[in-house]
Amino acid sequence: MPNLQRHVFVCINERSADNPKGCCMARGGAQVRDRLKTELKARGLAKAIRANNSGCLDQCEHGVTVLVYPEQVWYGHVTPDDIPEIVEKHLLNGEVVERLLIPDQPQLAGHPRFPKIEPEKKS
Numbered sequence: 162m163p164n165l166q167r168h169v170f171v172c173i174n175e176r177s178a179d180n181p182k183g184c185c186m187a188r189g190g191a192q193v194r195d196r197l198k199t200e201l202k203a204r205g206l207a208k209a210i211r212a213n214n215s216g217c218l219d220q221c222e223h224g225v226t227v228l229v230y231p232e233q234v235w236y237g238h239v240t241p242d243d244i245p246e247i248v249e250k251h252l253l254n255g256e257v258v259e260r261l262l263i264p265d266q267p268q269l270a271g272h273p274r275f276p277k278i279e280p281e282k283k284s
């Protein structure tokens with residue numbers, strides 16, 4: 162079994178163009194997921210952190226929506242260019258990226274820090 166320390170869910174839900182809710186796929190969900198996978202691999206984190214495709218996370222108005230587990234941190238309006246900051250600050254160093262947080266996350270009161278993750282050493 163892989164020893165995964167975090168899962169990062171990226172919404173790639175797709176709706177028809179005339180749906181008033183819109184969707185994360187149309188806002189670049191697949192590009193966000195691809196950039197995340199590329200960054201995790203490049204930094205030696207692919208065995209510790211899994212990038213997961215997700216269906217609708219019920220935060221459509223904030224899409225592209227990204228959810229990090231196990232700490233349950235929700236990010237919104239994420240673009241591919243935001244991924245290096247999420248990886249560096251949150252996934253590697255355990256600090257939330259405040260500017261991308263979706264509002265109303267009481268579990269983050271007191272600005273908790275989460276465990277750091279050591280990248281896999283290249284041999």
Ligand code: FES
Nearest residue numbers: 172185217218221
């Ligand atoms: S379509 Fe992405 S959160 Fe609903």
